[in-house]
């Protein structure tokens with residue numbers, strides 16, 4: 001639910017109002033900034049309830065933002081809090097629906113978690129933001145699709161993130177069918193093609209570094 005998600009859903013012809021489950025990996029702005037616009041959209045549109053999964057602190061953050069009159073307290077008047085059902089998760093396995101399993105694992109990034117979704121036909125693991133973390137590797141083992149952050153080249157690595165060189169090792173260990181690189185900082189952009197080529201040489205699966213709105217076809221197993 002980072003910036004621009006609502007508008008980009010519209011551009012791929014998905015009605016944002018039809019979303020009924022949101023997975024939040026951590027509470028940094030680039031991962032939550034469209035949550036409040038989404039809340040308002042739901043309140044003004046169909047008013048169908050929806051679930052938000054996130055790490056501990058997710059409920060408190062939302063409560064503060066929509067209950068304090070100096071912030072966005074008017075959203076309470078729109079009945080936003082009645083629509084959302086917040087589930088705080090950490091190291092958990094939940095059945096979202098019959099045959100849809102959601103797993104979460106803590107990773108080393110400011111109270112962050114990674115997610116894995118297992119459907120009958122495919123499994124997808126998303127790292128969120130993280131340093132290289134053995135718990136993520138454990139979570140992702142055997143997954144079909146790994147969406148992993150690749151923030152910086154190794155010599156420019158800042159903060160609790162994963163470098164392109166780290167990702168070479170992670171991809172070799174997890175060995176997914178499709179590896180999708182995401183969370184590319186400007187410092188990484190000029191290195192990106194080089195990184196994708198190295199990954200393709202060293203790792204048997206498909207490697208994608210998509211731009212916004214690209215479509216990646218995945219074959220069910």
Ligand SMILES: [Zn+2]
Nearest residue numbers: 026028109129
């Ligand atoms: Zn972050």
Ligand SMILES: [Zn+2]
Nearest residue numbers: 028030031129
């Ligand atoms: Zn981030």
